[in-house]
Amino acid sequence: MDMPASGNNKTAAPALKSDTELEFPHALLISASAGSGKTYTLAQRYVQFLLSENIPGHNLENILAVTFTNNAAKEMKTRILEWLKELALNPDSPKMNETLQLVNISRPEAQKKATALVESIIDNYSDFHVQTIDSFMTRVMTASVNELDLPLNPEITMAYNDLIELALYSMFSHLGHDANLKINIDTFLNILPEKGAYPWNPVLRIRDHFAAFLNEEGKTKGGILSDNSGAPGKAREKLWVDILKSCGELKKQIKPELMKGSLAAAIENKDINAFISNYNFENWLLNGQKKSRKTGEFPITPETKKDLEYLSELVRQLLMADALSWFHPYTFIYSRFKAELERVKRGKTDIIHINDVNKKLSTYINANVAPDIYLKLGERINHYLIDEFQDTNKLQWDNFKPLIEESLAGAGSLFMVGDIKQAIFMFRNADYKIMRDLLTYAEGKKDHCDNLELASVGGRLELVNLPVNYRSGGKILEYVNAVFKHDLKNRKELIGEDITELTSYEQAPRKERAAAGFVRTISLEADNITEDQVERAELLKIIESARKRYPLNEIAILAAKNKRIKPVVEWLTAANIPVASLSSLDIRERRVTAELLALLKFLETPADDSAFVAFITGEIFGKAAGVARTELLEFIFQAHTGHKSQVTSHKLQGISTSCQNILYTQFKDHPKYSGYWDQYFDELFRKTGYLPLYELCALIYSKFGLFKNFPDEAAFLSKFLNIVSKAQTDGITGVRDFLDFAEGDDETRGAAFSIILPDYLDAARIMTFHKAKGLGFSVVINLIYEDRDADDSMYFDETPEGIKVYKITKSAAAQLPVLGRIYNNKKTDESVQNLNLLYVIETRAKEELYNLVIRKKRKEPSKTVKSTDLFDNYQSSEKVATTFSESTTTVKKVADTFLKPLEPEPVYSANYDIATAIPTLNAYAGAKEGELCHDILARIVTSHKSDTSSDSTLSTLHSTLSSLYAACAASYPIRFNEAKIIKTLFAFLTMPEVKPWFEPKEGRVIKTEAEFADKTGNISRVDRLIIDKDTVTIIDFKTGAEATEKYAKQLKRYLALAAEIYKLPAKGVIAYVDLRKIIDIRA
Template identity: 25%
Template sequence: MLISEFNTIISKEIKNQPTPFIYERLGEKFKHYFIDEFQDTSKMQWDNLVPLLENALSSANGSAMLVGDAKQAIYRWRGGEAEQFIKLYNKLDNPFQLEAEVLALDTNYRSAKAVIEFNNSFFEFLSKSAFSEVAYAELYKQARQKTHNKSEGYVNLNFLNVEKEDDIHEMYANKVLQTIKQCQANGFPLDDICVLVRKRKEGVAIANYLNENGIKITSSETLLLKNSDKVNFINSFLKLLIQPNNDSLKVEVLSYLAEQLQIEDKHQFFITYLKDDLSDMFLALKALDLYIDTNQCLQLPLYELVEHVVRLFDLNERSDAYLQFYLDVVLEFTQKQNSDVAAFVSYFEKKADKLSVVTPENMNAVQIMTIHKSKGLEFPVVIFPYADLDIYREIEPKVWFPVQAENYSGFNTLLLNYNKEVEHFEETGALIYNTHQSQLELDNINLLYVVLTRAVEQLYIISKKDISAKGEVKKNTYAGMFINFLQHLNKWTDTQLNYSFGTLKLNENSSEKEITASPLKLISVPKEAHNLNIVTKSGLLWDTQQEAAIERGNLVHLILSKIKTGDDVDFAFNDLLISGDVTNEDKEELMTLVTNVIEHPKLKAYYQDNFKVYNERDIITNSGQLLRPDRLNISANNEAVIIDYKTGDAKRFHAAQLNDYEAVLSQMNLKVTHKLVVYINDTIEVLEV
């Protein structure tokens, strides 16, 4: 049974039963009930619960406590009805025999003084100007809270002056970045800061911009790979290769290209490049310097194909965490399953709600989340960008309209597109229209209330100057509400875009700030450009003692690459015995050599479990050079030890190689304390560089 079906099934069971059997056993066991977040309870859920609570209240010493805040009802889209709660605590409705006792919780224990006082004034102002329904206006008229937190607190209102040609997403993201840097300068670590957005799309735009500018971020929602336009484009392109006659996929690919090329006349763009035959479409795209060979693409292994697409459409021009983690998903899929394009596309679609950019736990990073996800949480610093919602704007809204069944084939209601015309469908239409409009007012101002009450110390609101060419403030938007509020306080001037409440102070609990790192750029080079050559002189070494020494050294090197601590030795040998890289005849000699390395007086300390060890890990320098130290030991305080394994005689370039490793590790804020070259021959020699 799906959890979404539970309420409907229970409702059908108890509808015609005076004392529902399903509650009999529960009623015998429990006498006291506590229901939290009651404002988000649906009508069906409440109808299901009433018989159970009635049974408890009719017995000796039974009780029921309902806790909620109608101003935080933001789940109407999934059935929540704040009106139920409003009627209950206003004593307009009571399904029980006992009279309810209403206790108002009027003290705010979370936020600092300036945050509470700003919200008190702002929402009291909205109660007089933003609601058409008296009950909703009264709800906010009585919303004033007392302070408890002794901290002064700070609220900042900033309005962007957006021109027609401006990129509004970049403007909002840039202002968020500036605000974060200001908070850091005031002593707040990144993990004290939360950016709250209404839509995932807005969160993705902010996340991308912060990542590009070296700000660490964490988010359970906005970092899903499916939120990336680039990832979705690659998936559409892969599907198009195996479904060449799918016109909707062609449109998806061309839509992305039109967006990236900033095509103004998209209709003409589609006329020019949308072809029945995929080969003709790719041929036409040559005019845009896009040279796509279908046969070449289909012959490439999956991972190489995805890299080819990345290079083909310049998707790696800027640092993109989504793209990097997507490539990791592709690589993992090819290693664990296969390289079938169709199988990968199916796998990604099934896992789309789980595959995300991975961030370490407890990382000092800015949180980004939607307002709905933040409900019930608090953060020292809250930044609210995109504070410009039109409270009446909906995407393809619909309403149920009652009709006479005999006129409509037995149907009692019709699902209609909702617009202003509904108001003129007689008295019923006017009632539906007015109710719907007043619910939009409540739901969207509730959303605003939730976001503005998450802050503990500092609240930053980033909106836009929403004034028409005639100088009229748009009253139906968050931006217009903030401007009207400032006008009400006699603070607004057309030339001033920044307003503050409270006092901006340094964070008294400030800890040492972390230096932000520049993001790594994704570097992808076709294998043809690697310029690799096969060494043919190795044939001269066959069946010689020198060949045997080199082979033995290579095997020891391979075994050591699988060992982090001394406890890994047996596992490493068993692994290589299974793979056939090591034979039972060689095992004893190799075991002796490996043991001599890890037990060597100068090395033994580095094969303990008090280091983070990286064996054979690639490091890409700023210039694109690839470095690969054999072993890196990194301590808890970011001190590094470099160990490189060699065979044969000592060479001068060996030391130079370790110095190159040290230089790049220093750029990564690691302090190199020791550089060791281990020469593995008949004896083990360790030289410190």
């Protein structure tokens, strides 16, 4: 976002009122346009509140500013601190003049306060509440874990992919011993074929549909509904029978040549889906070409026409039944999946999806008064500032509302700033209709605001528009206004109702920039938009011209999708134009990183010839060994054909055994390449599976000299090691697990494998339209493709009971008003998002804007109006002849000031005894068995009756252990010996010394997996804590070999801490479960 300029000591009139004019409570909505200084105005408001003594409750911890991305929150913090810093260091600055217009304070006092505030923010940074809205909700959740029944420190994830996979795997793994589940799945599989072609792997489709269900549930408080009676499906089948009967009668009345061929075939084959997709309500069963040109009627009798109209009514009923029943197979098992998903999330990892945070808080916040929330947070929030308000989703807003309304009921305030024309994140559940409602109310076009209670402010919602664009030149704004306020306005089939004011906004450039800017739009046509690459030459020509006037990092190429970005990166690279794309900043897209992953894949699975080939023919091996790629390719070819290699003169024999046919064995045994195997691969091959993951990667870096051979890839290589280190910390310790993690394509993985682009990097920027929001560049080149709209027949309708899932086609929507409303609502949202996206990309340029519009070549104009029709060939006045004078060596000098990374040093030497030092598979299984025993014991609080007891009110110990085993064991990656574990635990729990630990007593409190902190904040967790009236007992359960001396030291620390906390004598016990041995420990 570009900041308003107030140079030459001329102070621009602020959009905000001064502190002497403000009355509290106060609600303000700022409606802005691109480049008008939304974030700047928010920072201005924040500083005003901090400095003014006329603002009630204005301490640092009483002000909350929220936005929607971490980068935006970081930028906002930076701006606030820079503003205060400028006031503190330069009392005569333009910002000081602006500030003094807003705050009734003297210049020296403002400087003094700003200095103190900078120091206060640094000293109390945790009170500096400028964060994402999700971060704030997570704060509330964390402070209320007891009320919400949540773990103390859950892992919050943005992606459902892994959770869905785990839950489905866990659910299907119970098929063998869960009769009800088996019935449900059998029913699902039986009704699935009724919906068209049977999917060869239903799990893939289940996964995709369930992901869509979960995403939709993340928007609202409701859940997906399922009619387990199957009534719509039964109605569908009955209607189909009636329709076939009616069609049979009609065929007797209609001449065969009048029938539409595809419908006749569908009736003959009894293909319901083909019938629905081909039926036309205007022509019924008939071929439209057989209508009379004069009358527009078919040559049929009135009775036949009446029967056809009756058939259409049956088809309408069929469409409704089809819409309701299409996704029934999935909704039928969805509730069982959701239960399994919750169990997986509450397993050993305690994962919570970001949508769960808002859903769990929704009921809690709305049921509890705001003071209780503030009590949990330990501070009161009086003033709320919300950036990018158009991106708020409904659930987030519903959670915020009670807190905001409580603030407005006192002397608080609400500040909202947004641009409804830039609402482009509906796919992330953003709901622009919230801002639309508040705008309509503030403009006086409605009497009641549906989304905010304003009685406490006398119904006043102040509205301020920001009319000046501080980013773009006047010529660019003239073009943008012409496209949206004229061309789009006159194309009602595109815009419909102008919900986001794309055709009615007001915005002007700064006076001194009125004649600045250049625009050119080039329309191109291609037979095949993807393969013809008609835009390539024009794009390169534009960049070569622009780089003479501007540095490369001020040139941006924007495209709608990542698939359009990748070829552009290749074109620029081939033309020797440095390029940095957000996709190329995903280190997995880098060639060197891809080769590292290929090597790890080969080491994990040596039989994977493709992974071995990818590595030895790559740059890492080529630079280290000095072997030509062409020579290796010939070796590979000869190895697979069994012929004599002309390069090596070595007979590569087609040996019959599968082991010798594996490529790496032929490489290892080859007289020319065996030395390379010994030097580079042998040690890695032997130690894979034994060395920790990070140490293995460090050994790879060392052997192949990666930092030395690839200095330009140092940032990516360092990032890769950091990812490996963090993954190992998070429990991803094996090569296979890491490869699975690296191959994920969700948002969480994308963030993990991405690096931040340094500002000094002299390279053209390439990014998607969405990523460009909020950014500005001197030169912007938009690649606008005439792509087909996604074909998605899944529609949702929120009702008071929950969310209904429909399959809706265009023809069904046209015939049935209920479906038409749902269909049109979704299409309206999609249209709003697509048109807003065009506005966003057209307003990124400061000096020069280029649009390359790539259309499908047609013999006749398309009957469907598309958004690309807004762009015709155009050129504004000639570009201002400027030359970029900054030396490109400046960038290099900046980059060279950074230290070169050091090669990672492996901890283990070549003589390291792997066999004795690294745990074996049996040891790993034993450790996991011990963890399982701990889990089960942690869930047993008080004792159970003996298996021979006649008291039917108590469950037996044996049945309890069986139930707990079933609940706990499923979350582990290996299969245990159930009988053995239950027998071991039963024998342990029935020991005379152990029974008292599980007996209830008057005044006794038993805690399992109890956590407490010492004076320095270190957290300790004990297996079992028993607090009696006169003593405290800590029991530490152990499995495996005795190591009493080692365990006793730790237990004694726990005992000292427990004695200090509870002011009672403390005693400890080390209990070896499988050995049935008890060791008493005294503090």
